[in-house]
Each structure stands twice: as C-alpha cells, then as structure tokens.
Amino acid sequence: EIVLTQSPDNLSLSPGERATLSCRATRTINSAHLAWYQQKPGQAPRLLIYGASSRATGIPDRFSGSGYGTEFTLTISRLEPEDFAVYYCQQYGNSPRYSFGQGTKLEIK
C-alpha cells in the first residue's frame, strides 16, 4: 500500500503570497496517477490537477502541479481569498486502488 503524507498540515499565508504544498509517497508513483483537490467547508472536493501537472477544466493558471517519483508539489502563485481551503493529494495504485493524503489546511494569516 502506498501512503501519501502531505506537509505541512497547516499553512498560514496572506492573500497575494505564494503557497507551496507538498505530497510525499512511500513508493514511486507514475506521475500520470497523481492528482490534487481543493475542498471548502460543506462542499465536495474539487479536482484541481491531474497527471501531476495538468490543470482540470476551469482551474485558474495560478494553480500548478509538479514533481515525480515520490515527491509532488502543488503551487498557488498568488493567493486569492477564495483559495483558502483544504488541499488533498491522491494517487492511483494497487490495493487499495486509490488513496488520499491527510490534507493541508491553507488558512488566512
């Protein structure tokens, strides 16, 4: 089983700043199989990034994904007020077929 560990657990930043969120896997992941989601209170997660670096439909270009192997990063170049939320990484693998990181809560400083 591949375990995803996200860091930090909490991140406090101000609007306009750059956010860098990390996702580390216990084994190498095919980059095509790594995704990122944003979740706001009371809402379902929303797909942001798939294939480690491809933005989903309608996602602003201030969101970018990078990485390979066991280390992946979600970057938000300039934070907007609506970007403060919880972010999850997710991988496709074997047994279980899909798993998620524990999440990073991005808070307004």
Next chain:
Amino acid sequence: QMQLQQWGTGLLRPSETLSLTCAVHGGSFSGHYWSWIRQSPGKGLEWIGEVTESGSTNYNPSLKSRVAISVDTSKNEFSLKLNSVTAADRAMYYCARVGGWEFDFWGQGTLVTVSS
C-alpha cells in the same frame, strides 16, 4: 455539464445496511468507472470501491467483505450497500466519476450517522 445527484438513508442503527444511490446527469455513463468515497474526521478521505457500466467492480480490501456496488444503466445510476454498519462507518459519503486515474465529478455528499 455532468452532475451527480446522490441520496439515501442518513441515520442507521448498528448492524443495519447502509444504502445510497447516485444518478448521473448530463454526460455519458459508459466508458468510465464510478466510485464511492467516504470522509470522516478520523480517517480522512477513503475510497470504498467502483463499478463500470458492465457491472465490473473493484473494492477497497479494508471494506470488501461488507460492500457491494451495483449499476443500473437503464437509469444511469449506481448504488452502494455497506452491511453491518458500526459507529466507525459514520462519515460523509460521496459518489464520483473516475476520469482517468482521478475523480473529476463528485456528488453533493450524504452524511451517514450510526446510532443506537
């Protein structure tokens, strides 16, 4: 625009069977896997299982003995049954479409509580 609408029983007693259904609107039902995912404060996001239009399934080994996911292509719906529920099954349950290797469309969620 694809929409997933889900419904089902929100309050269960221990040992009962959880039953949820998800209807797919505005897009093709074929050619995709359709999943159930749950989210609880203690375990975060947990994938439960998935089904194709032909009824082929894959389940999370941790839940496999208690889970059944089925499909009704005539209604563009798929369903989840989880038997012998306990307090540990209390969570928000989501249905979702598998795009490639990720979940690109989600239902609104159903909160399931287990209490005697």
